[in-house]
Each structure stands twice: as structure tokens, then as C-alpha cells.
Amino acid sequence: xxxxxxxSPPGPCDxxxxxxxxxxxxxxxxxxxxxxxxxWRASRTPAGPGTLRIARKGAxxxxxxWGPGAEWLLDGLPALLGxxxxxxxxxxxxxxxxxxxxxxxxxxxxRTGLVLESLIPSILEQKVTGVExxxxxxxxxxxxxxxxxxxxxxxxxxxxxxPRGWALIPSWEWHRxxxxxxxxxxxLRAVRVARRLEEAASMDLAAALARLQVIPGIGxxxxxxxxxxxxxxxxxxxVGDLHLPGIVGYALTGVxxxxxxxxxxxxxxxxxxxxRAARLILLSGRTPPRRAPRLAVRDFRGM
Numbered sequence: 125x126x127x128x129x130x131x132s133p134p135g136p137c138d139x140x141x142x143x144x145x146x147x148x149x150x151x152x153x154x155x156x157x158x159x160x161x162x163x164w165r166a167s168r169t170p171a172g173p174g175t176l177r178i179a180r181k182g183a184x185x186x187x188x189x190w191g192p193g194a195e196w197l198l199d200g201l202p203a204l205l206g207x208x209x210x211x212x213x214x215x216x217x218x219x220x221x222x223x224x225x226x227x228x229x230x231x232x233x234x235r236t237g238l239v240l241e242s243l244i245p246s247i248l249e250q251k252v253t254g255v256e257x258x259x260x261x262x263x264x265x266x267x268x269x270x271x272x273x274x275x276x277x278x279x280x281x282x283x284x285x286x287p288r289g290w291a292l293i294p295s296w297e298w299h300r301x302x303x304x305x306x307x308x309x310x311x312l313r314a315v316r317v318a319r320r321l322e323e324a325a326s327m328d329l330a331a332a333l334a335r336l337q338v339i340p341g342i343g344x345x346x347x348x349x350x351x352x353x354x355x356x357x358x359x360x361x362x363v364g365d366l367h368l369p370g371i372v373g374y375a376l377t378g379v380x381x382x383x384x385x386x387x388x389x390x391x392x393x394x395x396x397x398x399x400r401a402a403r404l405i406l407l408s409g410r411t412p413p414r415r416a417p418r419l420a421v422r423d424f425r426g427m
Contacts, residue, residue, distance in 0.1 A: 126274065129187045129198040137185070137205055138230030139163060139178065141407075145234065145353060148245045149258025153265040153282035154272075166272035166281045167241060169193030170322075173283040175276040178205075190274025206232020209356055214400050217393040218376055224404040231407070233400060235356030239322045240314070241284065242353040243336070246346045247310050248303065256302055263301040268293055287315040310341030329357050352399055361391060361398035368402065374412040375405045 143163050147155040154166045162179035174193025178201070179186050187201045202208075209232045216222035236242065249257040268289060269282035285293075291312060298308040314321060317339070324332040332355060336347040345364035352360045362368055363384050373382020376390050394401035 125194075126188050126190055127194045127198060128189075129201055130181060130184050131187065131202050131205070131207075132184050133205060134207070136230035137232055138228065139180065139185070139205070141228070141230065142206055142232050142234050143178065143204075146236070146242075148261045149254065151258065151262050153262060153269065153280065154284060156276075156279060156281060158279075164276055164279065164281060165197075166276055166283045167193060167197060167236075167238060168283050168286060169196040169238065171196040173270060173273055175272045175274045175281065175283075176201075177276075190276070191272070194273075200235075200237050203235040203237065203356070206234050206356070208235050209233040209358070211400070213358070214394075214397045216404075220375055220408050220410060221401060221404050224408040228404065228407055231400075231403065233356040233358055233403075234353065236354050237325045239325050239336075239350060239354045240287070240318055242350045243314060243321065243342075243346070244284065244290070244311055246349040247307055247314070247342070249349070250307055250310075250341075250346060260301040260303050264293070264297075264303075267297065267301075287318040290315040306341065310339065313339050313341065324351070325354050327355075329355075329359055332357070333360075348399075358397045358400045359395070361388070361402055363388070371411050372402060372405055375408060375410040380412050 146165065156164045158164060160179070162177050165176045165178075167174055167176065172192030174189055174191040174197045176197040177188045185201070185205060187198050189195070189197045211232065214225065216225045245257070245261050248260045265282040265284055268285050270285075271277040272279075272281035272283050295308070298305075321336060321339075324335040327335060329351065332351050333344070333347045336342050336350060337344070343364060345362060348360045348362045351357050352362075369382045369384050369387035370380060372387045372390055374380055382390070391398040391401055
């Protein structure tokens with residue numbers, strides 16, 4: 125059975141850019157964009173699995189949902205589309221940031237309210253290329269997830285396993301998906317305390333970061349990448365990223381080689397809004413010219 129909700133955004137809302145941060149690669153079984161431009165998400169909610177379709181309906185946004193989690197997904201539709209975000213709190217301090225802010229009035233920081241849904245793929249992305257991480261997420265959901273409710277089943281969309289399902293994945297299946305022992309062990313530690321981790325969705329930034337980083341293997345990078353999506357926190361800046369400090373440093377100063385310390389100093393004028401500032405800097409397109417070749421894609425299955 126399908127349930128429906130229509131919501132009117134209070135201002136500009138760029139669905140593609142805002143929801144795009146939830147997609148883990150072009151073959152993500154839990155996130156697809158239909159031929160008609162509608163966005164489809166398959167999620168495991170506190171009420172059970174659910175499928176959500178989001179599409180423009182004139183100036184409004186229409187959500188349709190299926191499965192036991194349908195009502196939960198529709199209740200959270202405004203927050204998912206950035207209703208809890210306040211972009212007016214942001215004050216650009218650099219010309220490049222001001223221009224990006226002006227050019228992207230529909231940028232909103234989304235909030236899914238689901239921690240594990242963002243945490244597990246973020247763990248898979250630790251210290252590997254995006255191609256490797258996306259392949260692992262895709263294979264694990266295809267083999268161990270369940271069909272998404274409603275018409276998404278025909279689209280071969282999958283809902284990620286519940287905590288017990290993740291815990292039951294045998295070691296050779298992690299290996300087959302290209303996931304090393306360090307990352308799979310971190311995921312297994314996380315799902316054992318899934319309920320405690322989900323509580324971080326209602327915490328402030330400091331408490332939520334602390335809650336996630338109690339788990340060995342979850343550091344500042346993984347925690348920030350998770351909370352940006354689950355909590356929509358404007359100050360959850362990513363620390364420990366291979367590329368972000370260099371991009372921020374080059375965009376704001378024209379100098380290459382910035383590290384985390386230099387990045388945080390440059391973003392200090394945006395205290396409370398550092399993640400939003402970093403998003404706008406990335407949207408500006410000003411990145412340092414590439415000097416080194418891209419990292420090679422490793423295949424753990426042959427190791």
C-alpha cells in the first residue's frame with residue numbers, strides 16, 4: 125500500500141544536490157534516480173524497511189512511500205529535504221564563498237535521522253578509493269539486503285540488512301566484497317551497539333561525535349561524514365580527508381598543500397557553519413591542478 129504526502133519548501137530547494145550526498149556511487153541499490161527525475165530511497169527505519177519516492181509537483185514536493193517504514197519516512201520528509209536547516213545563519217567571509225552561496229540558493233543540509241544507514245558506508249569508504257567502497261556497498265546490499273517494498277522491488281532496489289543481518293555476514297563474504305578485516309571488524313563492533321549509536325541522531329554535535337567515536341575504528345573522519353547526513357549538522361567539518369584540506373587551502377589562498385590544521389584555521393571564521401562553508405567551497409569548482417596519478421583501485425578479493 126502506498127501512502128502520500130505533499131510538502132511545500134519554505135524557499136529554494138535543490139533536490140538533486142541535497143539528496144545526492146546520500147547516493148553511494150552510480151549503482152547504489154538503496155538510492156536511484158528514475159527516468160522521470162524522481163528520487164528513490166530504500167531505508168531501514170525504526171518501524172521497518174521502507175521505500176520513499178520524492179518528486180517535484182509544481183512548487184511543492186510529493187513523497188510517496190511503501191512498506192512498514194512508510195509513515196516514518198513521510199514524517200521525516202521535511203527534515204530530509206532540509207526543513208531543519210537554517211542557511212540564513214551563514215555569513216560568507218570570502219569572495220569565492222560568497223559567490224558560491226549566491227549561485228546555490230537551494231543548498232540545504234539534509235537530515236535522515238538514521239545513523240547506521242550513513243555510518244556503515246562511511247566505514248567502507250575508509251582509506252580506499254570511492255570505486256572500491258561503492259562496489260563493496262553494492263555487493264553487500266545485493267547479497268545480504270532485502271528487496272525494497274513497493275514498486276522499487278522491480279527496480280532491484282535493496283534495503284540494507286538489520287544489525288543482526290550485518291553480524292551474520294561470514295568473513296568470506298566481506299572478502300568477496302573487497303572489504304578488509306579492519307573495516308569489517310569496525311562494522312561488526314558498530315552493529316552490536318546499533319541502538320546506542322542511533323541515539324546520536326538526537327544529540328548535539330559534540331555528544332554525537334563522542335558517541336560514535338567510542339567504537340574502535342571510528343574516528344573524526346567517519347563520525348563527521350556520518351553526522352553530516354544523519355543529523356544535518358552545519359559544523360560537522362570533515363577532518364582527516366585526503367583531499368579536502370588541499371582544496372579548501374587552494375580555493376581560499378591559492379596555495380597548495382594545506383593540511384587539516386591549516387584548513388581548520390581558514391574555516392575558523394565560519395565556526396558553527398564549517399561544513400556548509402566546505403560544501404560551498406567544493407561547489408565553487410576551484411581545485412588545485414592534479415600532479416600525482418589517481419590512487420590505484422585495489423582488489424582485496426585476490427589477496
